[in-house]
Amino acid sequence: MSVALNIEGPSHSPSHSTSCSTDHAWLQSLMTESRAGNNSNQVNELEVPRVPSEFRKMKENTDCYEPLVVSIGPYHHGKKELKEMEKLKAEMAGQFVKDSRVTAEEMYSKVKELVNDARKCYAEESTRQFNDEKLTQMMFLDGHFILHVVSNKLEKQKLRKEEVASVRRDLFLLENQLPFRVLIPLMRLYKRKGDHIAVEDTSPSKQSSSPESKDQNWRKMLKHFFKDIHEIPPQRELCWKKISLFFSDLPRALKLSSKSPRFKDSALGLDSYDHLLEFFYFMFVYGQVGQDQPERRRYGEITSWNRYYSVNELKNVGISFMPSNTRVFTDVKFKNTLLGGALCIPPLSIEDSTKSLLLNLAAYETCAGWYYGRCTSYVCLMRSLIDKPEDVKELRSKGILRTTIGSDDQIAQIFKEITTNLAPNPTAYTKVKGSVESHYRSSVKRWILENKGPFSRAVVKYSFIYGIAVSAIQAYLAETKEKPGLGNCSCSNATL
Structure with a gap:
């Protein structure tokens, strides 16, 4: 510590002085590299950057x-x-x-x-x-x-x-x-x-x-x-x-x-x-070319963490899937129903170029520094839903995925490969994930849905027994009504 404080002191030996000057130079280079590092961590300002x-x-x-x-x-x-x-x-x-x-x-x-x-x-x-x-x-x-x-x-x-x-x-x-x-x-x-x-120069309108x-x-x-x-x-x-x-x-x-x-x-x-x-990105990720640009990186936001569930996991607890009529493929919504819910997901065509397109859109928004990372978060959300080929099959049957290449297993593998090394924004789809989590943890809804099989069997069983009992009672009452009448008739006939 004393060396650092007396770096320029005249009483030091030449060797010590050399050592101190070396330390000083090293500290100066460290500060220079630190300033350069701060600049390098900034958002990529190149209009056409390299893929990270x-x-x-x-x-x-x-x-x-x-x-x-x-x-x-x-x-x-x-x-x-x-x-x-x-x-x-x-x-x-x-x-x-x-x-x-x-x-x-x-x-x-x-x-x-x-x-x-x-x-x-x-x-x-x-x-x-x-x-x-x-x-x-x-x-x-x-x-x-x-x-x-x-x-x-x-x-x-x-x-x-x-x-x-x-x-x-x-x-x-x-x-x-x-x-x-x-x-x-x-x-x-x-x-x-x-x-x-073409636009004619001879047009009288300057516009x-x-x-x-x-x-x-x-x-x-x-x-x-x-x-x-x-x-x-x-x-x-x-x-x-x-x-x-x-x-x-x-x-x-x-x-x-x-x-x-x-x-x-x-x-x-x-x-x-x-x-x-970039033009394509704003049209199909943010929905409208010409609207305000997404915000760049921000830090310190508080968000609730929710776990991800696959299509079949959600299906088993009463959440269904339906295609939404929009070209903004990141526009995922959740709708509540009486006992379940529905995830509304825009249709997506899976073709030879789809994997490349999604990855390059994700790379673009990373280089541009868009904080929300809408495309990246969308891809990761879809990956969480698609865990097995059965999940792909369900989304295909609902018209959410239209595949022109490969089997369901291959489509599931494509989403696994796309999301490798991608980090979604934890604040993305907060409402959707919160609604799914709330429904998934609802003890009443889950108990009814999980026992809907036994309930239905019990209803059928006891309805059948109830039907037999009612029929027997009706038959008994009908018979008892007839007997008194018959008795009276016989007595009157005897008297005559």
Whole structure:
């Protein structure tokens, strides 16, 4: 301790002085590293970050972050297995430019203006090998390729259905994103007479030629493209239910229409989002593109802890399952009934790309620092419900899961693999978990439900005995009524 207090004292020996200066240097470096560490723990500020290392620790999930047929941006550019699509990119970009009334030079120069900003969106080591010219060419081809795909022109190419599905899957990888700051200028520059995404410059209305109005056309196209990616199985609804839903939703619709435009779906421009995956995230995880963004990390919240139960465990205590009619796949609700309850879960299609999509959405919200972790918590909630193949079977029978791949056992395994190394927010689904826990621990409800078998058997048994007894009594009474009458008749006949 005295050494630390007299670090600069003149009375120390040279060797002691050297030791003290070394200690001082070490302490200074420690403080410097501490300040650097604080910065490194902050939310990732890159618009297109790398997938966090903890997500790649599970070998079964590694391929979910890698493109299968096409690379977008610098992270996976140049891989041998993706070179075939590079040729198609050039062909599609050429065709896209031909269809536009804007010259190729004008489009290219616009991308070139943004190349320095685009470079900052990616990890520095990934763009170091590309000079400005190479990076501009990459952004130019990748941008037109994305516009080609989302405008449903990919089907015109001579590609197999499997290749088209792989392309769509690759566009929703976290490391395979193109910044909207590059994509949006290409959208706004594109003009084609008679095309539904084009906006005529000759229109007398200034509003119709504004960037906002052009964004609206592309937003509609993106939403249509997203709905094809996240398709919901059709559900049958009774006529009376449709009528009741209409009248119940009418006040809400009138209320929303009177709100400020910033709360509407068309409020925020495309440039409010970083890339395609983020746009998709807000649409299908938070329900409405244009609403307020989720809060970033907060600490110190108090929450009650509830254990998780599988589908069959909940089914045995009177909780049923039903699909909810919403595209927000994280919107899970609990409804109370007289003796039981119902978990309302949005339908989810399990396809080849579903595992990859959910993992990349979870990786995105981790990098973005969204505190609630809605997608991660949803996946973990589904994993808690799906413990065995029988749980998958039950959810399939209720229309909550629609599987086009594998057996029930394989689907259960997929959810186990997805949730490895994922940590849900303990405050997520608090009301749902609390309602389930309350119902599960209800001694009266559980006693009635657990004994409903003996009750029903007892009711049948004693009803049968009661029926026999009543029949016997009725027969006896009928017989006793007849005997006096017969006696009187015989006496009167004898007298006569």
